[in-house]
Amino acid sequence: MTTFTVNGRSHALALDPRTTLLDALRDHLNLTGTKKGCDHGQCGACTVLVNGVRVNSCLCLAAMHDGDEITTIEGLGSPDRLSALQAAFVEKDGYQCGYCTPGQIMSATALFEELKAGHPSYVSEGLDGATMSDAEIAERMSGNLCRCSAYPLIREAIAMAAEAEE
Amino acid sequence: MRPFDYERATSLHDASERMSDAAAIIAGGTNLLDLMKIQVMTPSRLVDISRLDGLDRIDDHDGGLRIGALVTNTALATDPRVRAGWPVLSRAILAGASAQIRNKATTGGNLLQRTRCPYFYDTAMACNKRAPGTGCSAQGGSGRMLALLGTSEDCLAAHPSDMAVALAVLGASVEITAPSGELRTLPVTQLYTLPGNRPDIETDLKQGEIITAVVLPAPRPGTAQTYRKVRDRASYAFALVSVAAVVLMDGDTIAEASLAFGGIAPRPWTDGSVNALLAGAEASDESFARAAAQLVPDSAPHPETEFKRPLLRRTLIATLREATGLAGRVDTARSL
Ligand SMILES: Cc1cc2nc3c(=O)[nH]c(=O)nc-3n(C[C@H](O)[C@H](O)[C@H](O)COP(=O)(O)OP(=O)(O)OC[C@H]3O[C@@H](n4cnc5c(N)ncnc54)[C@H](O)[C@@H]3O)c2cc1C
Ligand code: FES
Ligand code: FES
Numbered sequence: 001m002t003t004f005t006v007n008g009r010s011h012a013l014a015l016d017p018r019t020t021l022l023d024a025l026r027d028h029l030n031l032t033g034t035k036k037g038c039d040h041g042q043c044g045a046c047t048v049l050v051n052g053v054r055v056n057s058c059l060c061l062a063a064m065h066d067g068d069e070i071t072t073i074e075g076l077g078s079p080d081r082l083s084a085l086q087a088a089f090v091e092k093d094g095y096q097c098g099y100c101t102p103g104q105i106m107s108a109t110a111l112f113e114e115l116k117a118g119h120p121s122y123v124s125e126g127l128d129g130a131t132m133s134d135a136e137i138a139e140r141m142s143g144n145l146c147r148c149s150a151y152p153l154i155r156e157a158i159a160m161a162a163e164a165e166e
Numbered sequence: 167m168r169p170f171d172y173e174r175a176t177s178l179h180d181a182s183e184r185m186s187d188a189a190a191i192i193a194g195g196t197n198l199l200d201l202m203k204i205q206v207m208t209p210s211r212l213v214d215i216s217r218l219d220g221l222d223r224i225d226d227h228d229g230g231l232r233i234g235a236l237v238t239n240t241a242l243a244t245d246p247r248v249r250a251g252w253p254v255l256s257r258a259i260l261a262g263a264s265a266q267i268r269n270k271a272t273t274g275g276n277l278l279q280r281t282r283c284p285y286f287y288d289t290a291m292a293c294n295k296r297a298p299g300t301g302c303s304a305q306g307g308s309g310r311m312l313a314l315l316g317t318s319e320d321c322l323a324a325h326p327s328d329m330a331v332a333l334a335v336l337g338a339s340v341e342i343t344a345p346s347g348e349l350r351t352l353p354v355t356q357l358y359t360l361p362g363n364r365p366d367i368e369t370d371l372k373q374g375e376i377i378t379a380v381v382l383p384a385p386r387p388g389t390a391q392t393y394r395k396v397r398d399r400a401s402y403a404f405a406l407v408s409v410a411a412v413v414l415m416d417g418d419t420i421a422e423a424s425l426a427f428g429g430i431a432p433r434p435w436t437d438g439s440v441n442a443l444l445a446g447a448e449a450s451d452e453s454f455a456r457a458a459a460q461l462v463p464d465s466a467p468h469p470e471t472e473f474k475r476p477l478l479r480r481t482l483i484a485t486l487r488e489a490t491g492l493a494g495r496v497d498t499a500r501s502l
Contacts, residue, residue, distance in 0.1 A: 017172035017212070020199070040200050047266055053240075056266045059196045063172050064214055106268065114265065119244045122260040122401070127249040127497055140403035143264020 004068045005073030006031065011060070021060035022046045024074060033073035033102045037145070042158045044144030047103040047110075048072050054110035056143075073102035076109060085109055085161045094157035096148035108158045112165065114140070132162045167202045174214045178376060182345035184213045185374040191215055193236060193272040196263075197279040205289055206280075206296055216272075221378060224248075229384035232341070235274030235377045239329065240265070251385030253497030254410050257393040258332035264402050274377040277330055277340065277357065278369065281323035281432075282311055282404050294320045295365040302365075309470030311404065312480065316431040317467045321365030325433050326404050330354060332393060334431060334434035335410040335426035339381045345374040351381065358433030368432075387501040389414045394485045395428070396477060405429035406472055407481045412499075413444075413489040420444050420453070420490060427461075430478060437461055449490035453482040 003012045006029060013028055022039075025031045027047070037045030039058045046057040049071040077083035082090070085105050095101045115136075118129035123139045130136050137155045146154060175181035176495055181191065190209035192198050201207040217219070221236040224245055231252075240247060243259035250380035259268065262276075285291040285303040304312055304322045313324035327363040333354040337490060340357050342350050357369050371377075390413045397403040408428035415419045423444035438459045447453040458479040466472040487493040 017170060018167045040201065041267055042263065044266060053269045055267050055270045056196075059194075059267070059270065059424055060210075061192070061195060063197065064192070064195065064216060069336065070450050110265070117244075119240070120249070120256065120260065122257065125495070127253050127256050139401050142263060143266045 002063050002066050004062075004065050004070055006070045015062050017061065017063055019062045020058055021048070021050075021062045021065055021070070021137050022057035022152045022159070024062040025057065025070070031072050031074055034106075035099055035102055037103075042145070043100070043103075044107060045100050045103040047106040047144065048108060049106060052110075052113065054107055068155060071106075073106055075106065083109070084164050085158070088157040088161035088164070092157035092160060093150075094154045095146075095150050100144060100150075102145075102150075104141070104144050104146070104154055107141060108161070110160065111137070111140045112156070132159065134159070167199075168205060168208045168299070169211070170202075170209055171211045172214065172436070173211060175218060178215075178218060178288045178343055178378065179345075179347065181213050181215050181376060182343075184211065186211070187373070189213055191376065193275040194270040195275075196267050196271050196343045197275060198225070201280060201287075204287065206287060215376070221386070227381060230382040233273050233380045233382065235272060235379055237273045238267035239263070239271040239273070239276060242329075243268065247502050251387070251502050252332075252336055252382060252391070253499060254335060254391035254393050254412060254485070255329070255332040255382075257391070257497065258328045258395075258408075258410060259404075261393055261395040261408070262328035273329070273380055276327055277333075277354070277377065277380070278371075278485045279327055280368075280417060282326045284308070285325060295323060295368075296363070298364070298366045304379040304468065306458070309468040310398075310406070311429075312468050312471045313432055314430040314471050314474045315435055315463060316359045316360050316433065318363065318365070320363050321361035321432070322362070322468055322471075323365065323432060324429055325358065325431065326429075328405060328408060328428055330393065331408055331410045331426045331428035331434040333380060333382075334436050335412050335424050337383050337424075340377055341379040341381055342375050343378045344372070348377070354380070355434060357434055361432055365432075366456050374496065385499050385502060386412065386414065387499050389422075389499045390491065390496040391499055392485060392488050392496045394481055394488070396481050407477050409485040411479050411485050411489040413486070417451065418475040419448055420449055423480070423486075423489075425457075425485075427478070427482075430474060438473055444486075449486075450485075451483065451493060455479075457486065458482045 037043035
């Protein structure tokens with residue numbers, strides 16, 4: 001049995017050891033907001049938060065996350081109560097087909113926390129921390145590909161939500 | 167994925183005991199699971215060490231640091247001591263993969279990640295590393311990601327790690343624990359073996375040995391440190407060529423220089439004769455060109471890696487301009 005919490009609710013699942021966290025969420029818990037793009041860590045469509053930290057759920061074995069707290073796009077907001085980032089993506093039209101969007105939003109949600117914690121990126125001027133900028137957003141979001149290439153509006157949506165947060 | 171038994175190790179000793187030819191250790195899983203999905207790696211048992219106590223700590227050690235094998239790439243790159251004392255390590259890690267992968271990737275797993283040679287990944291192709299004795303499809307195949315130095319007739323693959331290049335330039339060592347509990351340490355550069363006629367053997371690790379830590383020697387305050395990575399897109403791609411530099415200046419003269427290179431060899435590449443040429447030299451494009459001439463081979467082992475010769479030369483020169491203060495910016499190591 002593997003037991004973990006998803007969006008605040010505890011689940012106990014009997015799984016084949018090969019089951020990834022992504023497949024557990026989609027196929028066993030019917031939480032299909034998290035998408036499978038490449039299944040190889042290359043696209044970011046499957047991004048979720050594990051204990052508050054963003055990871056690619058396609059490269060996680062569910063069994064290795066016993067006891068962990070998982071947050072998916074379904075846990076961020078609901079259609080009538082969108083998170084600031086969800087609202088900003090709608091406002092800025094930060095997508096075309098929308099397939100990468102849940103991963104983009106989960107990733108950006110974590111990005112805000114990482115910036116607040118003072119994490120630098122490869123493009124930061126110094127290593128003591130960084131402030132939000134277009135270059136920082138592009139670098140920090142590089143693990144999320146968008147086949148429709150909505151990148152400019154994705155970055156605008158993230159910048160807008162960041163401003164709203166301040 | 168082929169079926170496997172999943173076992174969570176309760177101690178290091180327990181993990182060693184569970185190891186066999188058919189078993190694999192799983193830490194972050196970001197490389198192993200990727201390769202298991204395409205059946206390039208087919209262990210019948212996974213030994214999960216990710217919950218072992220104490221291996222996720224970074225401790226002060228002999229003036230430097232002892233980094234547990236389970237410390238994540240993110241935790242290492244953002245550790246305040248690492249950012250201050252060994253900035254090239256933070257930069258190199260941050261130049262690799264994506265935030266999501268760095269959150270999961272561990273120090274031990276990063277060192278032992280497998281090559282990105284496309285023929286290693288394709289089980290329909292010959293590959294001496296994946297299937298010993300089958301041949302090397304890269305010979306006569308396409309070769310953009312292949313190595314320039316340290317290759318053999320039997321294997322042209324490059325080691326993909328960015329972190330390992332910074333560890334090499336910093337003179338770090340790897341702490342290895344044997345099944346008996348005995349410890350040994352090896353300089354990072356000696357962890358890896360060159361392919362020769364056994365490309366399937368990649369490291370000095372013996373059956374059941376586990377990497378338990380990486381040890382960083384004391385920091386060198388005042389050194390300029392930089393990691394320059396050239397790749398096919400601006401971010402989230404493996405290095406075609408990368409250069410890590412730690413340089414101590416004395417006025418306009420290079421007092422000491424230590425360099426390491428990524429994307430060009432089966433292991434993080436170092437060449438003491440290049441460092442020696444730079445020591446005492448004036449910081450100038452002429453000195454940098456001499457260093458590049460010393461490093462870059464006269465020919466490439468594969469026609470499609472020919473471009474890496476001028477690329478390596480130019481990247482080395484550009485990195486030295488930064489590290490000696492002639493151009494751009496660098497991070498300067500501080501005392502802790
Ligand atoms: C899309 C993508 C892009 C990437 N880009 C980059 C990049 O630009 N630069 C870069 O450097 N890396 C890159 N990576 C690779 C990434 O850094 C590695 O996958 C990661 O560091 C591996 O760490 P892990 O803990 O997940 O290893 P695992 O997958 O758990 O293990 C890797 C190997 O090491 C063995 N192992 C793990 N820990 C130990 C130990 N303590 N002792 C003995 N054996 C052990 C395992 O058995 C396995 O064979 C990328 C990966 C992906 C998927
Ligand atoms: S589906 Fe996980 S990264 Fe693409
Ligand atoms: S909106 Fe279509 S993939 Fe990003």
